Amino acid sequence: MDCRVGVRLHRRTNLPQQTARGLTGYGDSRLVPLIPHIRLAKTGLPVWMLGLGADRLRADMNRLLAMLFHQGVLDEQFLQLQQLQDESSPNFVSEVVNIYFHESEKLLKNLRELLMDREFSDYKKMGTHLNQFMGSSSSIGAKRIRNVCVAFRAASEHNKPCWVSQCLRALEVLEHEYCYLKNKLHELFQIEQQRVLAAGVRYPMQNN
Incomplete structure (x- = not known):
């Protein structure tokens, strides 16, 4: 299923040789002079700015998550999934969610x-497919999808031809x-990938 829409991407700032636009990246038009011969990370950003970038991206993540919880899209199960992610499995959540997406598209x-x-x-x-969808959605904290599956299943249980149109609308x-x-x-x-990149270059850089 093609779900591509225009989503806001968080791009790293490309700094000109002499000036850089506001440090926040949120429309601050003030120009900040760069120090000559400043040490640059591989991203092209001065090393001293990388911590600011990582903190800003973490704040962006928190705002997006807060919005999804407020909308009822996610529930606390997603937070429990995040708690299972650590240094030994840094991509655990995205890997689990991508498996969910793959299976969900087959069910749809x-x-x-x-x-x-x-x-x-x-x-x-149909009820079997919906039960599978409900279970997998619950396991990653996709609360609103699970609720839609419940309503969809209720419509399908009438087992009458006239309810097919309602099932199509539910689908x-x-x-x-x-x-x-x-x-x-x-x-x-x-955002998480960019935050990890920004945070990772806080460590000593190797000389080229």
């Missing part, structure tokens, strides 16, 4: 194929919620 495809069949009558199979809502979650979590992981 199967659900749509069932409902588009003119002779559709296998409500039991459209489910697909919309899935794409919203996928885009937001991809954005979160992009």
Whole structure:
């Protein structure tokens, strides 16, 4: 499923030779003179600025997560997933979530194929797919998707042809919620990758 939409990307600032725009990166137009022969990291940023970048990106992550919790998109299970991530498995959360995305797209495809069949009558199979979707969504803290699955399953349990149209509408809502979650979590992981890069170059740099 193509869920690509215009998402806000956090790009590293490209500094000109003599000046750099505001340190915050949020529209501050003041020009800051650079010190001649300042030590640069591999990112092109002065080493002394990297801590500021990492802190800003962490704040961006926290704001995005707070928004997703406020909207009911995620619940505390996602935080528990984050707590399992450590130095030995730095990509644990993104790997688990990507497996979830892969399996979810197969389930969504199967659900749509069932409902588009003119002779559709296998409500039991639909319920099985929805139960799988509910379980996997609960395991990563995708609260709003789980709730949509519950409503979808309730509509499918009527087992009447006239309810197929309602199931199709429920599927459209489910697909919309899935794409919203996928885009937001991809954005979160992009910020996290950039934060790790910014934080990682705090360590002594090797001379070229």
